[in-house]
Amino acid sequence: MSRRGRRNWSNLEINKKICKHLIMHRIWNGLSQTNLSEDIGTTFQQYQKVERCYNRIFAEQLISICNNRKWDISIFNTDPKHTLAEWVVRDYPNSETFPDKYNKIIKSWDVLDANAAKSYYGGDHNIPYVEPII
Secondary structure: OOOHHHOHHHHHHHHHHHHHHHHHHHHHHOOOHHHHHHHHOOOOOHHHHHHHOOOOOOOHHHHHHHHHOOOOOHHHHHHHHHHHHHHHHOOOOOOOOOOHHHHHHHHHHHHHHHHHHHHOOEEEEEEEEOOOOO
16 A cells, blocks of 8 residues: 555544544643653654644554553543543533533643644545444
């Protein structure tokens, strides 16, 4: 497979899902991007590129983060919106408002959605409709 073939629209959707989970885990657990970059042996800037969908995370890096942080790697194959909703109910069962970290996660996801294709492809492209992989 050519390097160019790796960057297709279905891969973008998968990458966005992984990035949303990384963002969610990091913010929910009060971690910084520096904390996670240390888990995978890269710089803060390199990890930041992962969360922006500019670079993709390698499988061994994702496994390393999950092992170091005691996160269940299988959660990365779920819908991040459902996971976040479950966490809110689990950790704030009687709350009438959402915690600040919830709003920060949603805002970060909105920025990711707005910029992912541009970051992933390095420019403006007409984004075709792609059926999400669930």
